[in-house]
Structure formats: C-alpha cells, structure tokens
Amino acid sequence: MHSACMASLHVREVSDDTLTTLKVRAARAGLSLQAYIRQLLDSEAATPTPEEAAAEARAIAARTSVTRDDILKVIAETREARQ
Secondary structure (H helix, E strand, O other): OOOOOOOOOOOOOOOHHHHHHHHHHHHHOOOOHHHHHHHHHHHHHHOOOHHHHHHHHHHHHHOOOOOHHHHHHHHHHHHHHHO
C-alpha cells in the first residue's frame, strides 16, 4: 500500500553485523538497502499479528450461523472418511 505522502524513518544504533547482513541480503535481492528495508517493513505491516488474526476470525464467526456442533460434525465426518 503506497500513500501519496511518504514518511521518513530513521533507525539508530543498528549493529555492524545487522547492517552488513541487511546490505548483503539487499544486494542478493537486487535492491538498494533502502528499498530492501522498505519491503521488509511493508511485509511486516501487511501481516496480521496473531491477536489481529484472532480478532478477525471472531468477527467473521460472529457474522455466520455456523455453530460449534456444525464444526464438530464436519470434523467427525472427515475423520470417518479417512478411515
């Protein structure tokens, strides 16, 4: 997701080992260090945390009429079909 207004982010006190590793990974990916780190940040921001995923699952479950018994029935049927 790109915004018309892009913010700047400065990170201080990055260890030499970390910086070297990131530079090597960026080069292997054919990217500048800035583009590589921006890609990492975009990916991290786009990936829901477990808490966010659980909240979304609860929201979806709240909008459906599927019951716990329905789910257990399908699980039992699936197990029986495997045997």
